[in-house]
Amino acid sequence: MSAGEAGDKPPGADAEVAAIAAGYAFTGQALDLGALLWDGRCRADAQVRIPLPMLNRHGLVAGATGTGKTKTLQLIAEQLSAQGVPVFLADVKGDLSGIARPGQAGERVRGRAGEVGQEWTATGFPAEFLALGGLGHGVPVRATxxxxxxxxxxxxxxxxxxxxxxxxxxxxxxxxxxxxxxxxxxxxxxxxxxxxxxxxxxxxxxxxxxxxxxxxxxxxxxxxxxxxxxxxFGEPEFDTADLLRTAPDGRGVVSVLELPAVQDKPLLFSTFLMWLLADLFHDLPEIGDADKPKLVFFFDEAHLLFDDASKAFLDSITQTVRLIRSKGVGVFFVTQTPKDVPSDVLGQLGNRVQHALRAFTPEDQKALRATVQTFPKSSYDLEELLTGLGTGEAVVTVLSEDGAPTPVAATRLRAPESLMGPVDAAELDAAVRASALYGRYAQAVDRESAYERLQRTRAAAPEAAAEAPRAAKAAKAAKAAKSGKSGKEEPSLVEQVVGSGMFKSLARSVGTQLGREITRSLFGTARRRR
Known part of the structure; x- marks a missing residue:
């Protein structure tokens, strides 16, 4: 049955609404998404929610451009922060910085709050602003x-x-x-x-x-x-442990990675996000199931990560997503359609918020049918519903407290309580400079590394070559001056050259960690010693 249908209430409708509402009536802590849509009406008495402990079971936020995905991210991030859970958001379009400022109570906000039964209060949340390599407004994030x-x-x-x-x-x-x-x-x-x-x-x-x-x-x-x-690429390298902080009032810090300055480098930022996730994976201890996640990570423009990826690369993503759950990290992939995500990864995303899809072309129709097949059975006509949803509306199914999928629910989503839009650049820069992380990461450092050592090796090579004849001459003179009766064998030419100060200096310049290989993870990322 379409949520947009009007007319007489069919028999048994109240029972179906009650069954869906019961599927989201959790006893423990939960995030409030919105209210059920049924027969064209918003049912404020049937709230749609996500259990807080299930947020580390991963999720998908999908939908066509302009359907409200960004506001959904903001809504979920606010409530996670309020529950003391740190959040990481990739801000591709540059309009999530408003999460740090209280929202503005306009007519549309008041109307939406009244429809869904929301007690809306303008609220800002503790936020940290980051930028890849310092390009843009944010504390620089670098990796070696x-x-x-x-x-x-x-x-x-x-x-x-x-x-x-x-x-x-x-x-x-x-x-x-x-x-x-x-x-x-x-x-x-x-x-x-x-x-x-x-x-x-x-x-x-x-x-x-x-x-x-x-x-x-x-x-x-x-x-x-x-x-x-x-x-x-460079130092100081960003420590992903800084994504796990809470504010003095106990709320989780929302780390917003500002990406507008690198919008034309989508492959770079999607791969950089995977580095952050892989680094978290091999640094965090196993905790199993917990009352709430240690971090929820929103991976925007997720299709870029999977485009043209090798099977080995996809296998590594799948394994990382599967295993990082037990370390208390939830991952939400944000993209346009579920088909953008490989089936092995999609199968691990138990929480789904699907905004409207378009069906203007045969390819769109194919994507729509594929999306419908990924949902549990329901009494909705999902093909019709998904093309008729308005902005800020979505089809939702999540994992209940016992891990079973909840009933499919067409949902009118709540309004975020923080500012729905960007703050101005001057205010953003001031917030960045006031950050506790600014002094640690703002200034790039270029210390001695492979380039400098190899340059020194090349410069020392002529001197090392000149050392060999001198060592040979010294050995010959020493042998002639001493009696063969001493019983002590003279060092060979090779031993003298190897033992020379110039050779030792040359060896040191090639590497101070000779024979000690770095341990690498599934993605070949290095395990660092903090």
């Missing part, structure tokens, strides 16, 4: 090349499988030799060294690095840097 890893970097650079494997070999060499890859110039230096006459033998026993593949990697890095991406 070493921590980012070869798998995620390959996706950002658009490398094929063979090139990705070669990049993994390069990371393996750098890890074992203690050559820290902090920024792009470090990686370029290592690639150039491994294709030089001096460095080529280093990888000979494990497959080597072809000149052609190295050329592709170097050209991709150059193009990447020319697009202004160099600022994203």
């Amino acid at each position: 090349i070493t921590s980012f890893g070869p798998v995620l970097l390959s996706k950002v650079l658009g490398l094929n499988q063979t090139q990705e494997q070669s990049l993994g070999l390069i990371f393996h060499y750098a890890d074992t030799k203690g050559l820290e890859l902090i920024d792009l110039k470090d990686l370029r230096a290592v690639v150039a060294f491994l294709t030089s006459d001096e460095g080529r033998p280093e990888l000979k026993d494990i497959g080597g690095l072809s000149t052609a593949t190295a050329g592709v990697i170097l050209r991709s890095l150059t193009a990447f840097e020319a697009q202004g991406m160099a600022d994203f």
